[in-house]
Every structure is written in structure tokens, then in C-alpha cells.
Amino acid sequence: MGNDLGNLDDIGEFGDLGDLFGGDDLLSLLDDVQEQQNKNEGGTTASEEKPAEQAASSEEAFKKLVGSLGDEAKELMSGNAAEAAKEEVKPAAAAKMDDYDKAVYGYPQLDEIEKGIKRGLDVSFYDSAELSFRQMREIRIGLELGLDVSYYSSKYYKDAQMREIRLGLMEKIDVGSYARLIYSLPDMQRMRNELMGKAYAKDPQALDFLVTDMDTNVQIYTMDGLMNAFIQLKEPLPKGWNRKKLQTLLKIYGIEYGLMLDQLDNDLSTLKVGEEIQVARGEESLQGEDGWYEYFVDNLDDSSPHIEEDGSINYMAQKKYSYAQPGQKVALYHPATLGHIGKTVKGLDLPASSGKNLPRLNMDKIRLLEDGVTYVAKKEGFVSIKNGILNIVEQLEFKEDVGYGNGNIAFDGDIYIRASVLENAVIQAGGDIIVDGFVESAVLKAGKDIILRTGMNGDGRGSLEANGNVVAAFFENANILAGGDVEANYILNSDVRCLGMVKTQGSKNMICGGTVSAKQGIKTGTAGNKYQVKTTLEAGGVSDGSDRASQLYRRRKQLAEEMEKVRTGMAMVLRKVGALNGRTHPMYLKFQDVLEQQKQEMAALNEEQEVLDEDNSKNLRVFVIVENTAYENTRIVINGVANVLNADVTRSRFYSRGRQIVHEPFTGG
Secondary structure, three states, X not given: OHHHHOOOOOHHHHHHHHHHXXXXXXXXXXXXXXXXXXXXXXXXXXXXXXXXXXXXXXXHHHHHHHHOOOHHHHHHHOOOHHHHHHHOOOOOOOOOHHHOOOOOOOHHHHHHHHHHHHOOOOHHHOOOOOOOHHHHHHHHHHHHOOOOHHHOOOOOOOHHHHHHHHHHHHOOOOHHHOOOOOOOHHHHHHHHHXXXXXXXXXXXXXXXXEEEEOOOOEEEEEEOOOOEEEEEEOOOOOOOOOHHHHHHHHHHOOOOOOEOHHHOOOOHHHOOEOOOEEEEEOEOOEOOOOOEEEEOOOOOOOOOOEEOOOOOEEHHHHOOOEEEOOOOEEEEEEOOOOOEOEEOOOOOEEOOOOOOOOOOOXXXXXXXXXXXXXEEEOOOEEEEEEOOEEEEEOEEEEOOOEOOOOOEEEEOOEEEEOOOEOOOOEEXXXXXXXXXXXXXOOEEEEXXXXXXXXXXXXXXXXXXXXXXXXXXXXXXOOEEEEOOOEEEOEEEEEEEEEOOXXXXXXXXXXXXXXXXXXXXXXXXXXXXXXXXXOEEEEEOOOOOHHHHHHHHHHHHHHHHHHHHHHHHHHHHHHHHHOHHHHOOOHHHHHHHHHHHHHHHHHHHHHHHHHHHHHXXXXXXXXXXXXXXXXXXXXXXXXXXXXXXOOOOEEEEEEEEEOOEEEEEEOOOO
16 A cells, blocks of 8 residues: 555645645555555454554554544544544535635636526535536536435545546446545556456446436437447537537546547537537457467368268378479468457447467478578378378378288388288388278287278288277277277177277268277267177276375365374464574474475375366266167277177167166267
């Protein structure tokens, strides 16, 4: 509060009180006034946080201070400005203007009093010679609008401060938080704007208003959440009324931004009665756009191959490569744009967020030019995009079958085989492995995806291992391990394990025989067959989460109790030795060291609990979906809970509930 007091515009406005105490002393007095006021209102002050004996002495000193002051200072210290105003002695409302001494009141003051009397207002709120006519006008307008002018009808407020409080009352915000003598005009403006911003965020239209100015009989109103302001005349304006006077009138009611008065003739007495005239328009905020990359290569696609209805893979339509030469432009970055803050006709800022920039592309085989946005190829090769990262890859291509004699292949990039892969071949690639033909009992390992445009019969010995997805027309007698999804038209007598989903679709759309395990779930048309071939579908994961959760709960509870005992010991040291010396006492430091170790352990336990909660949450959402028939003797395992079907089940979605497998009708999606 001390900083706010330093912004008081004119200490002299406090009259005799300012003369009595002087500038700096008065500011200190007002600071104490505010602190006592907060205490009376139930707020928390610095003194309340001190020990009881210090608070008592502070209260005693405060009472002594009050006893040494004059009546006017005591009145000021009795509460906030609104309360002080209520206590001011005001003459009764005058029955006629003759009761007011023209030697005491100036003409503008008498004019304000006369307007109030003619309009039936309680002029006792402002018929004091100590108020300027501008102060009187602010109080008179508040009375005309039916506002509680006791918040600001004090001679200690400047007229501009009164206006800030009056506008806040019109906007139905909590003016009590800033209608205080300790706040300067800039402070009041800032606090009012903050309160308006919060109210505007909840309901912009709630701040729209309609008033009729009683001096001019001009109706003023706003629409669309203070974004448009209009006037409508109930009677013609007098001669001599111009744009400047209209601007002053609009300012009285807070309309100052986006004025459109230049479109009007300067002589406003010609305006038509009853016509709606727009006088101000706000400016909408503009949200910034995120940065984005423009690519200059043909048919660049980041999606996975798609299995057609007949079981074939439309590889060329889904995953294509473009060839680039050294120096060829492959991408251009368009940076994020800044947001543009909007404003209402009352000058309230409408926030706008700026867009987010994307990280730079992989620079391994791509060069960024000096402009900081243009990317060119550093070497000849195929352009690919994976997980949003653009790269130039060298591709090893085989146009003939790969088998005995040429089947032991290792390559850091992609391998493209236009023919078939024969038995006993071993192929390892740092990128993708793509095979147009048939794959026999071979071993394929890929750092990214494995894509078999035809299919694979591994004879129980062939295997596919990929960090990414594994996609084929079919898998028979194969062993498959994938870090992503596994997709095929059908899977027969195979051992499949993946961290993503297993999905079959197309003409056959089935899983029959073997074990298929997928961390994120399984979706197929048919599971098993009518001959009850043993088929196992596993989804989710087996976890010791329940046991570990119990262990974590017990240890966290025990640790919390131990930490509380250590804190109690630290407090006892401080009480016995004293707050100043206690924090360096050897016993206190020992307690502190133990507490720090306990905090670290608690943080680790909390982190482990979060991971466990996340895993459990994911497991609960895992399903096995069979769109047609799951035949008898099919084994369903979800999150470690197993169930063997003792009858055929059609169109069902299986999931775990407690220690049971349940199913419900599957309607698609």
C-alpha cells in the first residue's frame, strides 16, 4: 500500500488535515488508516501475522495515535471513503434556490444544485461549497442513474476519481475494493479495468448498458458486449451543439475508444429525432496463427498404408516418396504470427494469444538457408516425412528376389524389395522395409515400419520385428513383434505382440489360431472358427498395480506422519532457543536435514503414484472388439483377467470389470 500512497496527486486536497501532518506524515497516517480499515473489514494485515504480544502493542499504539488527532482526522480514520462520506454533515435539501448564498457558491456549482432540485434529487449529497462543480456533476449523474453515490461523495476525491468509481458502479463491479482514499487515479483505473476484464470474460453482454442523459435527453447505449455504441435523440439538440460536445458527453459514460464522430456534420442540431446513430466501434482481438511448414515435394504423405476391402494394400496411394537433388528446395517455414489485442468502446483490452512456433526440421541431410526459413536438400535421395520430421533418406533397392546368397542385408536407411523374400533371408534396415512380393520364412527387422504388399507365411520360423507398424495383406504361421500397430486382412496361427493395436479388415477379416497380444486393444471381424481352434486374444497389460498401490499408500501415510514429527521437533527448538538463534542450532539443522530427505522421498513416491494411476487409467479403456462372431473356446484376456468363451458370441465388445471379463453389444465406431 505504501507504493500506492506515493501516487496521491495532491496532498493539499486534504485541507486542514494535510496542513496538520505534512505530506510524508499524512501518507504514513493513511497507510495506518487503511491497515486498520482492513482489520475492521475482516481482512488479513501484516500486524495480524505477528505474535500476540506485538499485536497488542501495535493496537495500543494505534489507539494512542487516534487520541492525539483532531476531529477531522478521527473521522478519516473511522473507515473507507464511502463511510466517511456518509458521516459528513450535509444541509437538508433546499426547497428553493434562494436558500443558497451566491457569495459562497459559484455559478457552475449553483447550476448543478438547481438541476438536482428540478429533477427531485437529494442534493444534500453534493450541495457543499467545498466541492467543485465537476465533483458535484459526478455525484448528480450518479443520483440520476440510481447509483449508491455514498461510495464517492467525499470532498477528498478528485472528480476524475469520482468518475472511476461511478463507472464501476454502472458496470456492477465491486468498487469497494478500490473506492479508497489511498488509491490514486491511475491505481483506480488499473483496478477497475482488471475487475471489468474478469466480468467481461464471464459474460460480455452483461456489461452493455442503456442510459438517457438528462441534460441533453440523448439516449446512449452499447451492444454486442461493448463493441458498438449508439445514440438516439429524444428531442433535437440545441444550436451550437457540435462533435466536441458529443465527445465530452460520451466520455461521461465511459465511451472513449473507436469514436466515429468524423462521419457526422459538425452541427449536430440537424440530427433527426429517433434515428439510431452509431458513434463508436470497438476492435475485435485477433488470435495469432501457429507456424507451419510448406513442402515443395510431390505426394508427401505421413499416413500408413491402407488395406482395401478385398484384402490388398493400396501402398502407392498411401505412402509415397519424392526424389530430390542436392540444393533443391524441399520446405519453407511460415513463422507464427503475433496476436492483436482488441478493445471495446470503453477502452477495455481484449486479450489475444500469439501463435506457437514449430521446432526446426531434422538438419541431418537438410540445410537451412541464411533466411532461417528455407530448407534445401544436402544430398540426393528420397524425401520422407515421419512424425512431422522431414528427412532425405538413401534407399537400398532390390528388383529381384532376396534369398540365399544375397539375403543377409543390413542398411541404415530404407530397403525396398520389388520382388519376394525367400526362406532364411535376414534383412535389417534402420528405416522402413517394403516388400512388393511374398515373404517366406525369413527374418525382417526394421527401425521404422515393415510393409508387405502381399503377405507372409513364415512356416513357424519366419519373424517380423519393427519399432513402428507392421502391415501386410495377411500373416500365416508368423512371429510378429511391433512397437506400433499390426494390421492385416487376416491373421492365421501366428504369434503377434505389439504395443499399439491389432486390427484386421477386408474380405476375410479374422484372427484364427495362435496368440495375438496388443497393449492398446484388438479389433477383428471373427475370432476363432466353428471347429473351436484354440485362439487367444490379449489386450492391455498385466500389472502388479494393486499390490504396489497398497504399498505406496502405506509408505506415503507413514512418511507424512514422520515428517510431521520432524516439523514439531524443529518448532520446539525455535521456541526454546528463539527464532533468531534457533535456525542455526545444531539440533535444528539435524531436523532440517532429515526433513529434506523425507521431502525427496515423498516427491519420488508421488511421481511413481502418478505413473501408476496413468497406467491403470489406460488399462481400463482397453477393449477387444469382434464385429461378427467370437467362437466358442476363444480365450479373451484383458488387463490380466482371462475368460474362455463357452458359447459363440456375436457383435460384441469385451472389457474387464474388476476380476471379470464382460461384454456388450458392439454397434460400430
